[in-house]
Amino acid sequence: MPNTTTRLRSVDSYRATVSALVGDLPIEHLPVPDCLGLVLAEDVTAPIALPPFDNSAMDGYAVRSVDVVGASEENPVKLPVPEDIPAGRTDVVPLLPGTAHRIMTGAPLPPGADSIVQVELTDSGVEQVRVFAAVPIGTHLRRTGEDVREGATVLTAGTVLGPPQLGFLAALGIPRLPVRRRPRVLILSTGTELVEPGKPLAHGQIYESNSVHIAAAVQEIGGVAHVLRSVPDDTDALYETLEPHLKEHDLLITTGGVSAGAYEVVKDALTGEGVEFVRVAVQPGGPQGFGTYRGLPVLTLPGNPVSAALSFELFVRPALLAALGNPQIDRRRQRATASSSMKSPAGRRQYRRGYYDAGTVQAVPVGGPGSHLLAAFAQSNCLIEIPEDVTEVPEGGEVDLVMLIP
Numbered sequence: 001m002p003n004t005t006t007r008l009r010s011v012d013s014y015r016a017t018v019s020a021l022v023g024d025l026p027i028e029h030l031p032v033p034d035c036l037g038l039v040l041a042e043d044v045t046a047p048i049a050l051p052p053f054d055n056s057a058m059d060g061y062a063v064r065s066v067d068v069v070g071a072s073e074e075n076p077v078k079l080p081v082p083e084d085i086p087a088g089r090t091d092v093v094p095l096l097p098g099t100a101h102r103i104m105t106g107a108p109l110p111p112g113a114d115s116i117v118q119v120e121l122t123d124s125g126v127e128q129v130r131v132f133a134a135v136p137i138g139t140h141l142r143r144t145g146e147d148v149r150e151g152a153t154v155l156t157a158g159t160v161l162g163p164p165q166l167g168f169l170a171a172l173g174i175p176r177l178p179v180r181r182r183p184r185v186l187i188l189s190t191g192t193e194l195v196e197p198g199k200p201l202a203h204g205q206i207y208e209s210n211s212v213h214i215a216a217a218v219q220e221i222g223g224v225a226h227v228l229r230s231v232p233d234d235t236d237a238l239y240e241t242l243e244p245h246l247k248e249h250d251l252l253i254t255t256g257g258v259s260a261g262a263y264e265v266v267k268d269a270l271t272g273e274g275v276e277f278v279r280v281a282v283q284p285g286g287p288q289g290f291g292t293y294r295g296l297p298v299l300t301l302p303g304n305p306v307s308a309a310l311s312f313e314l315f316v317r318p319a320l321l322a323a324l325g326n327p328q329i330d331r332r333r334q335r336a337t338a339s340s341s342m343k344s345p346a347g348r349r350q351y352r353r354g355y356y357d358a359g360t361v362q363a364v365p366v367g368g369p370g371s372h373l374l375a376a377f378a379q380s381n382c383l384i385e386i387p388e389d390v391t392e393v394p395e396g397g398e399v400d401l402v403m404l405i406p
């Protein structure tokens, strides 16, 4: 009897299943430059103040403001210049009343000085200097702790580390950061018809593309992708290919071989080996599998390229982001009006590829619902989400979008 009674899992419950399978990644202390895109696992306090010492914001002369009162082009004030203080000078050279030290940007302010006269307002003298303008106290000074006080909490756990955060933490002299380890994801495509790009295609063969998409998507969220050579529809080939790699990874993602045909290599190889095959109420992306194969968490995605990509987007991406400690696991959403009508199967949440036009606030469906339409996906900037209980969206109807761009 045909198996038409398999219970469909809801999108939300399957998301939770995948997140629980992936779990949290362990915390490790990584060199700051290696942390781009990772997430702080603990709060960071400032080990030093920034700036760490009072210093000059300009190339010029450190003076006491009272010594240059009344200075002008016509009546310059002449001061002897006993010291030159380039940036990086570490000894302390106090300023005596009635003198000026030549000083460069970033050099420590000499005790006794309270202002900087920038070089453009002087004759640039070396032994002595003529100052052509008065400066109020505090001119062109950068004060200790003005940016950060020593001991202050400067970034909190959950902060995503981009270039500004990494540069700032380096400025504090912090060499390593507590972050959750990058997920190491093993990727295996299956299908006898698959050929590596660059090689000739025979009739009936296609280029393997799922692993390229999935690996890029893993890397985009901070993971490390390890792509295996694709395997034909042969369970022994699948076991042998996986065997050497089961230990050093956090997750295995396979694509293909999970539906109802005669050669379902992933289903055949992993049924009874800790992997459960289910159907999710989503289109594309219905046939899914999850479990643990010999200690390694596994997600088996359907082979159709858009189905595999959407499965990653809907289930794997949020799970990996959560595993990394990222508080922002969902894409930005947007309301829009549909530029044309769309049909959707009853009881399934459909994701159509779309183009969101911010000017007209319209969502334009790109291509049809078919899960082989790769060009349409590549030309999209959003997914149009059609809920389970909606079978038709009329032209001009309101839709929710999942934005694929920031």
Ligand SMILES: Nc1nc2c(c(=O)[nH]1)N[C@H]1C(S)=C(S)[C@@H](COP(=O)(O)OP(=O)(O)OC[C@H]3O[C@@H](n4cnc5c(N)ncnc54)[C@H](O)[C@@H]3O)O[C@H]1N2
Pocket (backbone or CB within 6 Å): 189, 190, 191, 193, 194, 206, 207, 208, 209, 210, 211, 255, 256, 257, 258, 259, 260, 261, 264, 284, 285, 286, 287, 301, 302, 303, 304, 305, 307, 371
């Ligand atoms: N009788 C039924 N047939 C199908 C059903 C079903 O319920 N009953 N479900 C359909 C749905 S929905 C999907 S999705 C696919 C999933 O099938 P598989 O996971 O077994 O995937 P394959 O059959 O191996 O491949 C499907 C399709 O995708 C191409 N493909 C596969 N891997 C790659 C790759 N790495 N790169 C590029 N393209 C790939 C493959 O050539 C096929 O065209 O099953 C439906 N059928």
Ligand code: MOO
Pocket (backbone or CB within 6 Å): 282, 283, 284, 285, 286, 287, 302, 304, 307, 308, 371
């Ligand atoms: O549900 Mo399949 O994943 O449409 O293509």
